[in-house]
Amino acid sequence: MNAKATKTQPSPVIDKAAFKAAVIKHLHCTLGTDENKANNHAWWKATCAAIQEQVLEGLRKTQKSHYLNDTRAVHYFSAEFLMGRLLSNNLQNFGLFDVANGALKELGVEISDILEEEPDMALGNGGLGRLAACFIDSLATMELPAIGYGIHYEHGLFRQEIKSGAQIERPDSWRHYGNPWEICRPESIQEVSLYGYVETKYGDNGRVLKEWHPGSIVKGVPWDIPIVGYEGKTVNVLRLWQSEASGYFNWDVFNAGGYVDAQRENVSAETISKVLYPNDETEAGKELRLIQQYFFCSCSLKDIIRRYKRAHGDDWSRFADQVVIQLNDTHPAISIPELMRILVDRAELGWDEAWGICTKVFAYTNHTLLPEALEKWPARMIEKILPRHLEIIYEINHRFMAEVDKKWPGDNAMKAKLSIIEEGNEKMVRMGHLSVIGSFAVNGVAEMHSRLVKSSLFPEFDELYPGKLTNVTNGITPRRWLKACNPGLSKLIDKKIGEDWPLDLDKLQGLAKFASNKTFQKQFMKVKLENKELLAEEIRKSLDIEVDVNAIFDVQIKRLHEYKRQHLALLNIMALYRRILENPDYDMHPRVFVFGAKAAPGYKLAKDIIYAINKVADKINNDPRVNNKIKVAFLPNYRVSLAEKMIPAADVSEQISTAGKEASGTGNMKLALNGAVTIGTLDGANVEIAEEVGDDNIFIFGLTVEEVNELKANGYNPHDYYYKDPEIKAVLDWLETDYFTPGKPGALVSIKQSLLDNGDPYMVLADFRAYSDAQIAVDTAYRDKERWAEMAIINTAKMGKFTSDRSIRDYVERVWKLSPCKIES
Numbered sequence: 122m123n124a125k126a127t128k129t130q131p132s133p134v135i136d137k138a139a140f141k142a143a144v145i146k147h148l149h150c151t152l153g154t155d156e157n158k159a160n161n162h163a164w165w166k167a168t169c170a171a172i173q174e175q176v177l178e179g180l181r182k183t184q185k186s187h188y189l190n191d192t193r194a195v196h197y198f199s200a201e202f203l204m205g206r207l208l209s210n211n212l213q214n215f216g217l218f219d220v221a222n223g224a225l226k227e228l229g230v231e232i233s234d235i236l237e238e239e240p241d242m243a244l245g246n247g248g249l250g251r252l253a254a255c256f257i258d259s260l261a262t263m264e265l266p267a268i269g270y271g272i273h274y275e276h277g278l279f280r281q282e283i284k285s286g287a288q289i290e291r292p293d294s295w296r297h298y299g300n301p302w303e304i305c306r307p308e309s310i311q312e313v314s315l316y317g318y319v320e321t322k323y324g325d326n327g328r329v330l331k332e333w334h335p336g337s338i339v340k341g342v343p344w345d346i347p348i349v350g351y352e353g354k355t356v357n358v359l360r361l362w363q364s365e366a367s368g369y370f371n372w373d374v375f376n377a378g379g380y381v382d383a384q385r386e387n388v389s390a391e392t393i394s395k396v397l398y399p400n401d402e403t404e405a406g407k408e409l410r411l412i413q414q415y416f417f418c419s420c421s422l423k424d425i426i427r428r429y430k431r432a433h434g435d436d437w438s439r440f441a442d443q444v445v446i447q448l449n450d451t452h453p454a455i456s457i458p459e460l461m462r463i464l465v466d467r468a469e470l471g472w473d474e475a476w477g478i479c480t481k482v483f484a485y486t487n488h489t490l491l492p493e494a495l496e497k498w499p500a501r502m503i504e505k506i507l508p509r510h511l512e513i514i515y516e517i518n519h520r521f522m523a524e525v526d527k528k529w530p531g532d533n534a535m536k537a538k539l540s541i542i543e544e545g546n547e548k549m550v551r552m553g554h555l556s557v558i559g560s561f562a563v564n565g566v567a568e569m570h571s572r573l574v575k576s577s578l579f580p581e582f583d584e585l586y587p588g589k590l591t592n593v594t595n596g597i598t599p600r601r602w603l604k605a606c607n608p609g610l611s612k613l614i615d616k617k618i619g620e621d622w623p624l625d626l627d628k629l630q631g632l633a634k635f636a637s638n639k640t641f642q643k644q645f646m647k648v649k650l651e652n653k654e655l656l657a658e659e660i661r662k663s664l665d666i667e668v669d670v671n672a673i674f675d676v677q678i679k680r681l682h683e684y685k686r687q688h689l690a691l692l693n694i695m696a697l698y699r700r701i702l703e704n705p706d707y708d709m710h711p712r713v714f715v716f717g718a719k720a721a722p723g724y725k726l727a728k729d730i731i732y733a734i735n736k737v738a739d740k741i742n743n744d745p746r747v748n749n750k751i752k753v754a755f756l757p758n759y760r761v762s763l764a765e766k767m768i769p770a771a772d773v774s775e776q777i778s779t780a781g782k783e784a785s786g787t788g789n790m791k792l793a794l795n796g797a798v799t800i801g802t803l804d805g806a807n808v809e810i811a812e813e814v815g816d817d818n819i820f821i822f823g824l825t826v827e828e829v830n831e832l833k834a835n836g837y838n839p840h841d842y843y844y845k846d847p848e849i850k851a852v853l854d855w856l857e858t859d860y861f862t863p864g865k866p867g868a869l870v871s872i873k874q875s876l877l878d879n880g881d882p883y884m885v886l887a888d889f890r891a892y893s894d895a896q897i898a899v900d901t902a903y904r905d906k907e908r909w910a911e912m913a914i915i916n917t918a919k920m921g922k923f924t925s926d927r928s929i930r931d932y933v934e935r936v937w938k939l940s941p942c943k944i945e946s
């Protein structure tokens with residue numbers, strides 16, 4: 122399994138002449154065009170088709186080896202996979218990037234132009250979906266048998282446009298002109314049942330048998346995306362399910378009176394995989410969303426069982442030895458009652474035997490503590506869509522309550538607290554509880570988050586099941602997030618410490634001894650400057666804003682959410698602006714604040730914050746009195762491919778969430794890996810980043826979790842800060858005027874209201890002064906060029922821990938118990 126392997130760059134499997142011939146062949150034979158007619162899009166597709174030949178060869182060999190070795194495999198169930206683009210990645214992993222570059226050059230084509238033709242595969246919202254993408258990259262790289270299971274959304278996350286400062290959502294159509302990577306597998310179509318009713322029957326031996334008569338059945342069509350490991354040995358699969366009508370409609374059910382109403386509300390089959398829900402950190406509670414979840418879980422379980430039966434027939438005794446399923450948050454938690462249904466109703470196993478298997482198969486990753494993000498489904502909704510599953514959930518709960526009673530005899534309050542069912546006006550099913558009870562391992566995603574999962578989210582579960590709750594700190598793939606996105610820095614690192622760091626990121630430690638070396642500092646900062654020039658060009662093209670590349674590039678990129686506190690950054694920008702207006706000689710190094718963020722379409726305040734950032738930006742960017750000391754650039758449509766351009770150019774990484782709210786963060790890791798210095802709170806993985814780089818190489822500020830809780834307990838009043846700190850008062854009052862929105866007074870007032878009238882739930886005002894002071898410390902540090910270069914280098918050098926290979930190694934050792942499988946050629 123050890124990714125900490127061997128040698129250098131992957132050695133190219135074909136040479137330039139062969140690659141060139143393959144591209145031309147596909148231009149002619151796959152696309153029906155030729156060199157004279159082809160536009161960049163056609164060249165992109167032909168290049169994809171050329172590399173896909175290698176990909177499919179690797180895929181075939183991998184599948185054969187896994188089959189022959191009857192390997193245990195991990196099945197990563199995730200409603201989201203935020204893959205981004207694949208061409209550059211696949212070229213890199215086969216060691217063919219330079220070969221392709223040379224071949225295309227000879228054909229008169231710039232590789233950078235054709236890479237831009239590829240639409241992002243944005244089948245995810247943010248960190249959770251991107252984590253899944255990094256993990257499947259590491260799994261393939263480490264030669265581990267693994268398959269990703271998810272949904273083949275027709276529309277991924279919306280495309281964001283900014284009109285007069287405000288976010289507009291436009292549909293994303295990533296497959297509009299065909300996706301060259303995916304392979305449809307009609308031979309593996311599955312059927313999924315929905316609605317209907319449950320019939321109770323009695324078997325010969327008096328055994329109660331349950332039969333679900335579904336009201337409708339939809340088809341799940343699998344599309345496979347090959348996932349190429351670094352060095353191209355293992356090629357695993359991401360299998361995404363697309364819904365289709367099956368033509369089946371149960372008229373018996375329809376005619377059975379009481380079911381008519383339910384049937385009328387049936388979703389049409391095709392809508393199930395139509396669109397990704399654009400919410401992060403909030404649960405919409407919509408019926409279609411539950412159907413999406415069940416749809417992909419049901420298809421995936423059937424697929425796994427088909428494969429298992431091919432090797433082991435009806436002998437279920439080895440199922441848990443062969444299959445482990447990782448639930449990426451609770452979105453796939455309905456898999457637990459679904460597997461129970463298959464084992465009990467279909468395979469006719471006894472409950473205890475079935476439950477024994479289930480609880481050896483599932484493991485669950487928690488990604489949030491925010492109460493509004495913890496999934497709960499109305500029992501009535503589950504009953505309508507999945508009537509048998511609700512019965513099974515009740516049975517699981519009934520037996521679990523008996524366990525609770527054993528541990529805490531007669532304690533009804535404890536039962537109510539731990540029950541899968543939340544009683545109230547409307548009975549709700551708590552998917553987090555179901556996941557903890559039905560899994561053999563539960564993990565948080567950073568040390569601090571996992572500690573809080575144990576101490577505040579699930580303390581009683583931790584007592585009931587000692588050792589079940591654990592930590593696996595998140596990670597990122599250094600292949601995409603350094604080697605591919607930052608070729609300048611990668612080449613410099615190759616020269617300094619060798620080329621094997623992409624497989625063994627701890628090797629970056631070797632850079633630390635050059636951190637104070639003047640020559641290396643100059644080389645390192647020259648690469649940074651070149652990356653800043655590229656981003657400056659992007660900013661010019663996209664926003665028509667000129668930025669000074671000698672300014673500090675200060676980057677905040679993540680979904681827009683109050684807890685992530687983009688508005689804290691905004692208040693500081695306004696304060697700086699005010700200081701300059703009050704004192705034209707205000708001493709600061711020029712700074713460019715760059716933002717990228719999408720807001721959930723229904724999240725009003727988040728959209729207001731985007732609007733405010735853009736309005737403040739307009740004013741500051743065009744005010745000659747600012748004398749170019751501050752520029753603010755909000756880049757629209759933040760996505761993986763834009764992140765790849767922003768991250769290498771960052772000097773400063775903004776990680777300023779309220780302590781205790783950001784489970785981990787992964788952008789923090791990507792930015793630090795590319796030599797950005799963090800300004801951040803002691804939250805999520807920032808804590809571990811600080812441990813790695815040392816206090817001198819990070820700017821930590823603000824309340825700790827304990828202080829946040831104490832302040833809340835003692836009655837936090839944001840007005841205290843408003844009245845005590847004149848600068849806070851001035852900037853908040855400024856929001857109420859029409860200074861930033863001429864002719865529209867009050868257009869930005871919702872932000873002030875949330876911070877004062879609504880009690881400032883994320884303690885922005887409490888942390889403002891500390892943040893603003895930390896920003897001054899950043900400014901001072903940056904002016905010492907050598908000291909700053911040293912800090913930046915140390916950040917890159919100390920990121921070894923955060924490779925997703927290490928996360929996967931932790932999962933393999935602590936949870937999955939997997940072995941790598943060598944691929945025979």
Ligand code: F55
Pocket residue numbers: 246247248249250252400401402403404405488489494566595783784785786787805
């Ligand atoms: C998406 C859909 C729903 Cl219904 C709920 C949440 C999400 C989502 O996107 N969550 C998410 O991205 N969570 C993030 O997961 C990352 C990976 O573990 C963490 O780094 C990050 O802290 C966390 O917010």
